[in-house]
Amino acid sequence: MIFMDEDLSFLKNGFRLDGRRLDELRPIKIEVGVLSRADGSCYIEMGDNKVIAAVYGPREVHPRHLQKVTRAIVRFRYNMASFSVEERKRPGPDRRSHEVSKVSREALESVIMTAYFPRSVVDIFVEVLQADAGTRTAGINAASVALADAGIPMTSLVSACAAGKAGGHIMLDLMKDEDNFGEADMPIAMTPNGEISLLQMDGNFTQEEFGKALELAKNGCRQIYDIQRKALSDKYRKISGEQSKEIAGGVEVYE
Amino acid sequence: MDFMYRDVVVPGDLISEDPEKAGEGTYVKDDKVYSFLYGLVSTYKDKVRVIPLAGKYIPAPGDAVIGVVEDIVFSNWIINVNSPYDGLLHISEYPKKIDLSEMTKHLRIGSTVMAKVKDVDPTMKVEITLNDRMLGILKKGRVVEISPTKVPRLIGKGGSMINMLKTEIKCDMFVGQNGRIWVDGNEEDMDLALKTILIIEKEAHTTGLTDRISEFLKIEKEARS
Numbered sequence: 001m002i003f004m005d006e007d008l009s010f011l012k013n014g015f016r017l018d019g020r021r022l023d024e025l026r027p028i029k030i031e032v033g034v035l036s037r038a039d040g041s042c043y044i045e046m047g048d049n050k051v052i053a054a055v056y057g058p059r060e061v062h063p064r065h066l067q068k069v070t071r072a073i074v075r076f077r078y079n080m081a082s083f084s085v086e087e088r089k090r091p092g093p094d095r096r097s098h099e100v101s102k103v104s105r106e107a108l109e110s111v112i113m114t115a116y117f118p119r120s121v122v123d124i125f126v127e128v129l130q131a132d133a134g135t136r137t138a139g140i141n142a143a144s145v146a147l148a149d150a151g152i153p154m155t156s157l158v159s160a161c162a163a164g165k166a167g168g169h170i171m172l173d174l175m176k177d178e179d180n181f182g183e184a185d186m187p188i189a190m191t192p193n194g195e196i197s198l199l200q201m202d203g204n205f206t207q208e209e210f211g212k213a214l215e216l217a218k219n220g221c222r223q224i225y226d227i228q229r230k231a232l233s234d235k236y237r238k239i240s241g242e243q244s245k246e247i248a249g250g251v252e253v254y255e
Numbered sequence: 256m257d258f259m260y261r262d263v264v265v266p267g268d269l270i271s272e273d274p275e276k277a278g279e280g281t282y283v284k285d286d287k288v289y290s291f292l293y294g295l296v297s298t299y300k301d302k303v304r305v306i307p308l309a310g311k312y313i314p315a316p317g318d319a320v321i322g323v324v325e326d327i328v329f330s331n332w333i334i335n336v337n338s339p340y341d342g343l344l345h346i347s348e349y350p351k352k353i354d355l356s357e358m359t360k361h362l363r364i365g366s367t368v369m370a371k372v373k374d375v376d377p378t379m380k381v382e383i384t385l386n387d388r389m390l391g392i393l394k395k396g397r398v399v400e401i402s403p404t405k406v407p408r409l410i411g412k413g414g415s416m417i418n419m420l421k422t423e424i425k426c427d428m429f430v431g432q433n434g435r436i437w438v439d440g441n442e443e444d445m446d447l448a449l450k451t452i453l454i455i456e457k458e459a460h461t462t463g464l465t466d467r468i469s470e471f472l473k474i475e476k477e478a479r480s
């Protein structure tokens with residue numbers, strides 16, 4: 001814990017270290033279908049986080065003993081590139097990435113309609129190219145869009161974002177310094193109708209603070225959902241725009 | 256908010272308040288119809304449905320498919336049908352009566368067949384058959400692969416698109432629901448056929464495509480003569 005003047009360190013005239021307000025997200029950029037060899041893919045930038053997600057499947061399960069007779073299984077691999085952080089990260093899976101993979105998988109599994117594809121697997125790979133606090137939420141956002149891009153049946157998209165506390169202030173979407181020197185960080189994942197499929201917390205909140213942070217994070221998720229939705233419809237507009245000059249014209253039914 | 260015809264929807268979008276209208280690509284929750292796919296809204300026989308923009312081929316009984324023999328086990332050929340699920344072609348579904356020991360003589364690993372899906376059980380065991388006069392082994396021609404979600408467009412309404420291709424380009428064609436298309440004719444015609452099929456795949460979701468393809472074929476043929 002730090003013993004500085006809290007207001008001076010994390011908030012100046014109501015603005016944060018990077019000039020945001022307390023309830024403001026970092027700028028988000030989403031690109032759909034960036035990988036041609038994957039069935040679905042998505043690249044996302046949330047502030048200084050740069051994450052790419054690839055989805056394969058439904059496909060045959062290997063090794064065979066993992067397959068379920070009545071439904072598809074979902075596998076999720078979260079991996080950080082060795083160059084994604086300031087001090088070189090030892091490559092390969094570690095305790096943290098196992099945990100992030102597990103919770104992210106569970107956050108998405110609840111919306112994927114696995115019963116449609118018995119005895120198969122949906123593989124999700126998330127690679128963190130650059131990290132700046134909040135990579136698991138960026139990974140879930142990207143994976144959710146990549147799943148839609150792959151044509152996987154889902155009850156809805158999933159949006160994720162974090163809220164936390166730094167210098168005694170409850171704030172949305174913590175960046176690296178706020179996360180490292182702050183008091184609490186709470187990532188959540190949520191469907192647009194408000195069902196929460198991930199909720200983790202690191203640090204301390206009072207009960208009121210928790211409620212406030214949860215509300216803030218939910219609001220952030222709603223904003224992210226709109227961006228995800230727009231990215232997907234923009235992708236279609238882009239491909240259909242390239243193809244046809246008279247798309248707005250008549251309609252054509254095909255069977 | 257109801258979606259308009261041909262609007263893009265994402266999973267979870269509300270597309271209708273009338274549960275009676277739930278068609279393909281949709282699910283009903285609390286008497287409302289939602290999309291479970293990323294695709295385009297369309298109406299078909301007073302149902303609303305969602306046409307996917309991507310996805311794998313999932314075998315259904317009655318589908319015509321093009322498969323490649325992957326393995327031979329017991330009295331079955333294992334056929335890859337470009338899907339998460341392999342097809343099983345039992346020896347009794349071969350058009351002729353053949354002996355177990357002679358299976359490899361008729362269909363070897365790598366052989367390509369035009370087949371039909373006979374049955375799919377709930378665990379997705381896919382049985383396929385060659386017992387139909389339109390089916391058989393492919394010995395010449397070329398096979399091209401497109402996204403299975405674009406196959407309905409290649410066939411067109413009531414077969415309009417594929418029939419036009421067959422008459423305009425002098426080629427034999429067989430369209431598998433699994434996105435594999437067999438084309439046979441002279442080299443020049445096959446080149447044109449494959450080129451056209453790939454254009455149709457790329458522009459599958461645009462309007463007035465049949466007319467544009469017909470125009471395209473006319474120009475191509477004039478250039479050749």
